[in-house]
Amino acid sequence: MNHETQQRFGRIGIWSSALSKDDAAVSGENRDAAAELEELGYGTIWLGGSPLVDRAAPILEATRRITVATGITSIWQQSAAEAAAGIAALDERLRDRFVLGVGASHESLSPGYARPYSAMVSYLDELDRAPVPVPAGQRVLAALGPRMLELAARRAIGAHPYLVTVEHVAQARQELGPDAFLAPELGVVLDPDPARGRQVARQAIAYYLPLPNYTENWLRRGFVEADLADGGSDHLLDELYAVGDEDAIRARVEDFFAAGADHVALQVLTADDGLPHAEWRKLASALQLT
Numbered sequence: 422m423n424h425e426t427q428q429r430f431g432r433i434g435i436w437s438s439a440l441s442k443d444d445a446a447v448s449g450e451n452r453d454a455a456a457e458l459e460e461l462g463y464g465t466i467w468l469g470g471s472p473l474v475d476r477a478a479p480i481l482e483a484t485r486r487i488t489v490a491t492g493i494t495s496i497w498q499q500s501a502a503e504a505a506a507g508i509a510a511l512d513e514r515l516r517d518r519f520v521l522g523v524g525a526s527h528e529s530l531s532p533g534y535a536r537p538y539s540a541m542v543s544y545l546d547e548l549d550r551a552p553v554p555v556p557a558g559q560r561v562l563a564a565l566g567p568r569m570l571e572l573a574a575r576r577a578i579g580a581h582p583y584l585v586t587v588e589h590v591a592q593a594r595q596e597l598g599p600d601a602f603l604a605p606e607l608g609v610v611l612d613p614d615p616a617r618g619r620q621v622a623r624q625a626i627a628y629y630l631p632l633p634n635y636t637e638n639w640l641r642r643g644f645v646e647a648d649l650a651d652g653g654s655d656h657l658l659d660e661l662y663a664v665g666d667e668d669a670i671r672a673r674v675e676d677f678f679a680a681g682a683d684h685v686a687l688q689v690l691t692a693d694d695g696l697p698h699a700e701w702r703k704l705a706s707a708l709q710l711t
Contacts, residue, residue: 426578426602427683430488431464433674433708436606436688438469439696441476441491452483454696459487461701462710467492467581467606467686471526473499474507474519481515492581492606492686493524493563496540497533501547509553521548521555522581524563527632538568545576561604565638567596574601581606581686584626584635586660587676589642594681604684605677610664611689611700618664619655625690626653626661662690667707674708 435458440451455466465488468476477489494504504521511519523544525537541562548555562573564580570593573580579602582593590605597603608625612618629635636649639657648657658664663673670687677685687704689697705711 423600429464430602430604430684431462432678432684433463433704433710434465434467434488434490434604434684434686435463435701436467436469436492436686437696439694440466440480441468441470441472443476448479450696452479454698455480455483455487455489457698458701459484460711461705463701463705464488465490465520465604465684465686467522469688471495471498474504474521475510477519478511478515481511481518484518486518488518488520490520490561490581491522492583493522493526495526496523496544497526501544502551505548505551505553505555508555508559509551519559520578521560522563523560525569525634527634529632538572541569541572542576545572561602564593565634566641570596574598578602579604579683584608584629584661585638586642587673587680588660589638590677590680590682592642602684603682604686605682606686606688607673607677608662608688608690609670609673609700609704610662610691611667611670611703612664613666613669615664618662619658621690621692622658622662622664623652624692626658667703670704671707 468491472491480489525541528534558578560577561579561581562577564570564573565582570580574597581604583606585605594603610618610621648654663670674685689700691697
């Protein structure tokens with residue numbers, strides 16, 4: 422990763438689906454949270470779920486320096502023309518801090534889902550041809566498998582894989598090559614009690630276990646069918662999530678960097694639905710961001 426990209430994204434970001442909610446009741450809280458994340462020293466806010474491009478605008482407006490990226494926008498939910506127009510509509514002073522993360526999502530969640538690789542290629546072609554094009558340096562792909570990782574290296578700044586292990590990061594680095602940006606998401610549970618922490622992780626993974634894009638990737642990367650049964654094995658959870666105190670989280674983050682990540686997007690998981698302000702602050706301190 423070159424120095425410019427490192428400065429743009431920073432080493433550590435925060436991934437949050439709550440911050441992408443289109444809900445007037447939480448808009449003020451989300452803006453305040455975004456401003457605090459910037460002050461805490463995080464480099465990027467990743468708007469989780471499948472947000473449309475316009476969800477980035479209030480977060481960009483609430484901040485001054487931090488990069489804001491979608492993580493990810495589904496190619497089935499927002500067309501390339503719509504995404505490009507949404508980016509073009511951003512105030513110019515905000516647009517340079519925005520990165521379009523796009524992915525092929527999942528068949529069960531996406532009407533019209535077909536030939537995801539070919540659809541992604543066509544989507545990127547349309548971004549290139551838009552009246553105001555979205556250049557490769559302003560987009561990142563939610564790539565897991567080898568073909569999509571190769572495409573991410575060739576047609577985007579790099580890859581933003583989700584729910585992956587240290588070993589996956591190392592293999593993805595090999596498949597991407599040395600120069601492409603690699604920014605994996607990492608789910609973290611800041612709790613020193615392993616059983617309690619795993620329970621939070623198990624609640625989080627329940628949504629993803631029925632989705633073949635993830636399960637097939639885990640099997641391809643060395644897990645077995647038994648790991649996917651009964652809500653996920655302890656082994657699966659321990660490899661996909663970082664659970665423990667600040668030292669344990671810091672160690673897993675460093676493992677991701679040692680494996681080849683350029684940036685790690687932390688998704689803080691808790692037992693309740695509120696924004697995890699306390700955990701964000703503890704992690705910023707533990708990771709020496711400020």
